[in-house]
Amino acid sequence: MPEDQNTQMQNTKYKFRDRLLPHLLARASHSLSEKLMAVVRARGLTARQWRVLGSLWDEDSMTLTELSDIVFCEQSTTTRLVERLVDLKLLGKRLEQSDRRKVHIYLTVKGRRQIDELVKLSEQFEKETVDLFGINQIEEMKHQLHEMIEHSKK
């Protein structure tokens, strides 16, 4: 019988913190966004604010609940997060006419101008990653990630 170090190679290669996918994915996300985040901070925005603003970049509008799902935080947090960005005139609110419970949030012209540079920068960093690992590997990884997300919904 072979040594433990052989049979358990997969388990002992990395410590707990870097062996489990959730931790590893979070770390990779953090590492890849570090440079951009420095700029985001320098623009006076928090990571979550940027995530909300960026997510609205190519959407007409989103409801608070939809936004909460995207930023991974409590709906009550999103309420106040958005409130702040509306005060700053970066976001606008509009009630849905057919269901007046829903509040639709959208990027204002000012908001769009404000994050234009950040959007371009993030696309640029993305391109660097793609260039480094190759379009095929990245696309395959993205595909797998989407599958993981889809599967977890069940």
Add this chain to the structure above:
Amino acid sequence: MPEDQNTQMQNTKYKFRDRLLPHLLARASHSLSEKLMAVVRARGLTARQWRVLGSLWDEDSMTLTELSDIVFCEQSTTTRLVERLVDLKLLGKRLEQSDRRKVHIYLTVKGRRQIDELVKLSEQFEKETVDLFGINQIEEMKHQLHEMIEHSKK
């Protein structure tokens, strides 16, 4: 000249929020850990507390700074986060003798007992993911993630 929808397939396949790797990785991490997190919460622990405790599972000890790097938060936050867990007797502190600035944090017996079930559960969820996607795909993804992390350090 072909239509935009053809030449820009890669760019229009997903919206901004799900096209960029950092967002996508974070979402996948969140999705995969959702079930475990429900249990973590039910045990009265926050995501960060669990991340700290779990990371110490197979380490003798770590310094505050090392822990900060793992939970992706300010060192001052880690100080208080650990402080709380020391109060709960889940963690212990020990000064490094050769350099008395450094505080080494370790899991107490009580702490180890407390998260034993969570560690097993997380390993089980990990196994489910591996079974679903295949060991080869998962190992390749982990390898790529580690490469991304390494490369970002520069």
Add this chain to the structure above:
DNA sequence: ATAAATTATATGAATTTGCATGTAATAGAC
């Protein structure tokens, strides 16, 4: 049509977090 259940958002209060800064221990320059 009305009452009950559900959905979407808001708010109060306690906790957590981050930023700026402070303090103590060590390392480095001279």
Add this chain to the structure above:
DNA sequence: GTCTATTACATGCAAATTCATATAATTTAT
């Protein structure tokens, strides 16, 4: 050895976040 710089951690305080709950609009059941 002394002075300065650096490293590791702690703390004050304002802002952000969460949990529990409230409110309002809509849907469902009867």
